Amino acid sequence: MKTLYVRIVVTFIAIAIISCIIGLLLTNFYYQEVLHSKSQQKIWNAGQTIRTLLEQNPNGDTSAYLTQVASLGYQIYYVDEQQRGASFGAPFKHGSLSSTIIQSVLDGGIYKGVDEENNRFMLLAFFENSLRNTVGLPLLAADGEKRALFVRPDLEQQIGELRLIVAVLFIGTFVISLLLIVILSRYIVKPVKALTSATKQIVEGRFDVVLDVSRKDELGDLALHFTKMTQAIKQLDDMRQEFVANVSHEMQSPLTSIRGLAQASLDHGTTAGETEYNLRIIEQESRRLSELSKQLLTLASLDKENQALQITKFQLDEQLRQIIIMQEWQWSEKQLQLQLELPETWISGDAQLLYEVWLNLISNAIKFSSTGGMLSVQIEDADDDTVLVHIADTGAGIPESDMPHLFERFHKADKARNRTTSGSGLGLAIAHKIVTLHHGRITAHSQYTVGSTFTVTLPRL
Numbered sequence: 052m053k054t055l056y057v058r059i060v061v062t063f064i065a066i067a068i069i070s071c072i073i074g075l076l077l078t079n080f081y082y083q084e085v086l087h088s089k090s091q092q093k094i095w096n097a098g099q100t101i102r103t104l105l106e107q108n109p110n111g112d113t114s115a116y117l118t119q120v121a122s123l124g125y126q127i128y129y130v131d132e133q134q135r136g137a138s139f140g141a142p143f144k145h146g147s148l149s150s151t152i153i154q155s156v157l158d159g160g161i162y163k164g165v166d167e168e169n170n171r172f173m174l175l176a177f178f179e180n181s182l183r184n185t186v187g188l189p190l191l192a193a194d195g196e197k198r199a200l201f202v203r204p205d206l207e208q209q210i211g212e213l214r215l216i217v218a219v220l221f222i223g224t225f226v227i228s229l230l231l232i233v234i235l236s237r238y239i240v241k242p243v244k245a246l247t248s249a250t251k252q253i254v255e256g257r258f259d260v261v262l263d264v265s266r267k268d269e270l271g272d273l274a275l276h277f278t279k280m281t282q283a284i285k286q287l288d289d290m291r292q293e294f295v296a297n298v299s300h301e302m303q304s305p306l307t308s309i310r311g312l313a314q315a316s317l318d319h320g321t322t323a324g325e326t327e328y329n330l331r332i333i334e335q336e337s338r339r340l341s342e343l344s345k346q347l348l349t350l351a352s353l354d355k356e357n358q359a360l361q362i363t364k365f366q367l368d369e370q371l372r373q374i375i376i377m378q379e380w381q382w383s384e385k386q387l388q389l390q391l392e393l394p395e396t397w398i399s400g401d402a403q404l405l406y407e408v409w410l411n412l413i414s415n416a417i418k419f420s421s422t423g424g425m426l427s428v429q430i431e432d433a434d435d436d437t438v439l440v441h442i443a444d445t446g447a448g449i450p451e452s453d454m455p456h457l458f459e460r461f462h463k464a465d466k467a468r469n470r471t472t473s474g475s476g477l478g479l480a481i482a483h484k485i486v487t488l489h490h491g492r493i494t495a496h497s498q499y500t501v502g503s504t505f506t507v508t509l510p511r512l
């Protein structure tokens with residue numbers, strides 16, 4: 052299996068090679084379209100100059116003259132009428148000319164090396180040390196015989212050092228680039244390996260992951276978001292563990308009471324009155340367990356991502372009146388004064404779920420109100436698209452330190468309340484979840500020892 056490091060190195064090497072090939076093709080195109088004709092013209096001009104000087108000095112030593120010219124940076128091939136040739140300057144390493152080409156030049160024609168070989172790569176052909184890469188010109192010797200002069204620049208002599216410098220520069224740059232790619236790719240892959248290691252730690256249940264989030268690039272952003280995700284997973288895992296612990300505690304307490312009271316009732320030493328008292332408490336604890344199970348099932352249902360609301364249009368003010376009438380015995384027992392402002396209001400929503408919200412909030416308001424206090428339920432039309440429901444009491448209020456955790460599961464604002472008045476700590480969490488599913492929000496304002504007000508904001512849908 053190829054690792055990311057190997058893939059990056061191979062990709063960079065492939066890019067370097069492809070870039071070199073494309074660069075060579077572009078250079079060849081530029082040479083062929085722009086420089087080739089100029090280069091051939093220079094060689095042609097040099098050949099004409101050599102021929103002119105030879106023709107102007109017919110009695111001179113041709114071999115000596117051509118040797119001197121060749122020493123200035125040219126390669127020369129001199130052919131007589133019988134096609135016997137002699138080379139001057141550096142020898143031609145490979146290639147030869149056909150007798151047809153030589154005869155054509157002897158007969159007065161001209162030969163332009165690379166132009167005659169269109170199937171070759173011109174840029175490389177320019178550096179080819181070959182007879183076919185020459186310019187051929189005809190000339191007349193002193194005795195009137197025909198001669199052919201083939202000339203090309205001796206590139207090794209003229210630009211030999213430059214060629215070496217360019218070659219060393221090109222090869223050195225390419226090799227150093229490959230080395231840097233091999234080395235620096237490790238730094239690119241290193242944070243990815245760190246993320247892989249961190250992922251394995253999370254799978255093993257270890258969330259103390261430390262990543263470098265100081266990088267100001269995509270990998271730095273990835274590490275930052277990964278760290279946030281890890282913290283969220285840890286928080287979710289902590290919540291799960293706390294949830295299990297709370298459920299266990301909430302169920303263990305009534306079960307312990309039931310078992311103890313049942314054991315006491317089985318003791319023949321208890322009186323009939325004591326047995327009846329024990330049975331009443333067992334019945335209350337059983338009811339609490341049933342209510343807790345119902346709330347847990349409700350939460351599990353609401354937590355499903357595909358939870359589908361049964362949306363219907365219903366009269367909100369009538370729903371609130373029904374709950375208040377149903378709980379009349381509770382607020383009457385506490386002698387609470389009612390302050391109701393319930394104008395006719397129609398909304399669209401899941402009537403059954405929203406019924407649970409109002410039932411929970413109004414029950415809490417009654418439960419924690421002081422005797423002779425006031426219970427207020429008001430509907431406010433914020434605008435054409437929004438409805439506000441305010442439920443307020445004049446009870447003990449909620450401590451400021453508990454406000455941020457009010458809608459958390461199993462949170463109880465007053466830890467000192469006895470088990471007959473306190474609930475499971477799931478009611479407000481359920482209410483918050485239902486309101487959120489309706490794209491609304493629920494807020495609480497409270498002043499300790501003065502009272503609390505819960506406000507539910509709902510879209511009319």
